Amino acid sequence: MPSSSAAGHSPVTLLIGTRKGAFTLKTDRARRTWTLSAPIHLGHIVHHIVCDPRDRRTILMAASTGHLGPTVFRSTDAGKTWKESSTPPAFKKLSEGEKGRAVGHVFWLTPGHANEPDTWYAGTSPQGLFRSDDGGVTWKSFSYINDDPQYIEWMGSVQDGTPDGPKLHSIIVDPRDSTHLYFGMSGGGVHESTDGGKTFAPLIKGMETVEGFDAAVATYHDPHCIRLCPSNPDRLYQQNHCGIYRIDRPSTEWVRIGRTMPKKVGDIGFPMVVHPRNADCAWVFPMDGSTVWPRVSPGGKPAAYVTRNAGKSWSRLDKGFPRSNAWWTVKRQAMTHDAHNPVGLYVGTTQGEIWASRNEGAAWICIARHLPEIYSVEAASLGR
Amino acid sequence: MTVHIPSALRSYTAQRSEIEVAGGTLAEALAALDQRFPGIRFRIITEQDRIRPHIRIFVNDQQTFDLQSTLRSEDELYIVLALSGG
Numbered sequence: 001m002p003s004s005s006a007a008g009h010s011p012v013t014l015l016i017g018t019r020k021g022a023f024t025l026k027t028d029r030a031r032r033t034w035t036l037s038a039p040i041h042l043g044h045i046v047h048h049i050v051c052d053p054r055d056r057r058t059i060l061m062a063a064s065t066g067h068l069g070p071t072v073f074r075s076t077d078a079g080k081t082w083k084e085s086s087t088p089p090a091f092k093k094l095s096e097g098e099k100g101r102a103v104g105h106v107f108w109l110t111p112g113h114a115n116e117p118d119t120w121y122a123g124t125s126p127q128g129l130f131r132s133d134d135g136g137v138t139w140k141s142f143s144y145i146n147d148d149p150q151y152i153e154w155m156g157s158v159q160d161g162t163p164d165g166p167k168l169h170s171i172i173v174d175p176r177d178s179t180h181l182y183f184g185m186s187g188g189g190v191h192e193s194t195d196g197g198k199t200f201a202p203l204i205k206g207m208e209t210v211e212g213f214d215a216a217v218a219t220y221h222d223p224h225c226i227r228l229c230p231s232n233p234d235r236l237y238q239q240n241h242c243g244i245y246r247i248d249r250p251s252t253e254w255v256r257i258g259r260t261m262p263k264k265v266g267d268i269g270f271p272m273v274v275h276p277r278n279a280d281c282a283w284v285f286p287m288d289g290s291t292v293w294p295r296v297s298p299g300g301k302p303a304a305y306v307t308r309n310a311g312k313s314w315s316r317l318d319k320g321f322p323r324s325n326a327w328w329t330v331k332r333q334a335m336t337h338d339a340h341n342p343v344g345l346y347v348g349t350t351q352g353e354i355w356a357s358r359n360e361g362a363a364w365i366c367i368a369r370h371l372p373e374i375y376s377v378e379a380a381s382l383g384r
Numbered sequence: 385m386t387v388h389i390p391s392a393l394r395s396y397t398a399q400r401s402e403i404e405v406a407g408g409t410l411a412e413a414l415a416a417l418d419q420r421f422p423g424i425r426f427r428i429i430t431e432q433d434r435i436r437p438h439i440r441i442f443v444n445d446q447q448t449f450d451l452q453s454t455l456r457s458e459d460e461l462y463i464v465l466a467l468s469g470g
Contacts, residue, residue, distance in 0.1 A: 067392055067466070069436050084423050088426060090430075090431035091432075092431075093431050093432060101432070102432050
């Protein structure tokens with residue numbers, strides 16, 4: 001179940017997480033006018049804000065501040081009011097002298113399976129996997145991986161992670177089977193469970209690593225964003241530190257499909273978006289991953305790229321974007337889609353702008369600007 | 385003792401800046417605070433019982449990092465937000 005989908009042709013609400021709080025952008029059925037909300041929890045660092053597609057009224061927000069510890073805020077009235085989780089995700093307390101881990105921030109939120117209505121999953125930095133069975137009120141470590149020596153080795157140290165800390169992300173629940181789960185770790189690879197989390201195993205074959213590192217070791221893999229195709233749950237796409245990939249299960253080998261991207265642009269980036277009804281169609285938003293990793297649009301010319309043939313070829317989608325001197329990019333949770341036909345696409349930029357396309361990326365318009373740095377964008381169809 | 389609450393935590397205390405609690409140690413005082421205002425302690429102290437990186441706690445004019453620090457009923461406890469960037 002994609003957490004980012006907005007149902008049918010109902011009005012779309014974008015849930016926007018930023019470095020300084022959350023916002024919503026609401027539109028009409030035609031997606032032509034947009035209304036920005038006041039800040040929600042202004043000053044909080046909001047890494048992810050997600051609506052529960054099972055009731056369309058529950059919204060969870062992963063938040064922290066520059067000073068205070070991490071928490072999860074919950075709304076059960078479609079964002080009108082908010083309460084804090086009574087027990088936010090936290091690692092096990094170890095005895096004095098042992099090196100216990102502390103959650104720095106909650107990074108990723110995923111609603112559980114449709115048959116498990118109050119279940120949510122959370123990924124944290126440093127990497128941890130947590131689950132709530134009461135709609136986000138209380139959270140517990142999920143599975144064994146938070147305390148498993150092998151997984152902790154694969155997670156690496158803080159220095160093995162991204163500049164803002166290593167992250168567990170892309171928690172995916174197979175819509176056909178609540179016990180079939182995937183997640184990604186930056187760094188630490190892609191992992192899969194087919195028994196409801198009793199066991200997990202790496203799913204990294206075919207994924208490349210930075211030159212000189214052993215691709216057989218999960219530690220050295222850095223998946224940035226993994227998406228399962230709702231129209232074909234056996235197909236997943238991945239934007240990785242080392243390229244764009246696709247896997248078709250039951251194969252256990254990822255295939256690098258980014259080699260067909262233009263050489264000047266490359267196939268490095270953070271977000272990955274899949275079409276809600278066409279598993280051959282997916283979008284990326286490349287960034288400059290050369291030399292010192294500037295993490296800006298290549299050449300200062302922002303563009304999305306789409307494949308409509310499962311990665312055999314890619315087309316540039318830049319109509320409406322600045323033609324030059326636009327040195328922003330899009331973080332891994334800041335690109336999403338709605339469920340309209342044609343599909344609406346949305347990107348939130350590191351410069352605080354929201355860009356929208358009503359036609360699957362053929363043309364883009366800026367629908368909000370002057371927001372804080374955007375960390376995440378999710379499209380929801382909120383209930384009344 | 386009196387606990388001085390910084391502005392960032394007053395959403396827990398109904399905007400009150402000073403709270404009276406009892407406790408023979410810093411750990412007991414924070415536990416008492418959390419009992420009255422659930423959730424406030426976790427924003428200050430990690431699950432490993434360490435003061436969070438950008439929080440400082442002073443007992444009167446002495447900074448402490450030890451949750452087992454002993455306290456007297458007349459002590460003033462200050463929870464302070466340290467600099468944490470822009």
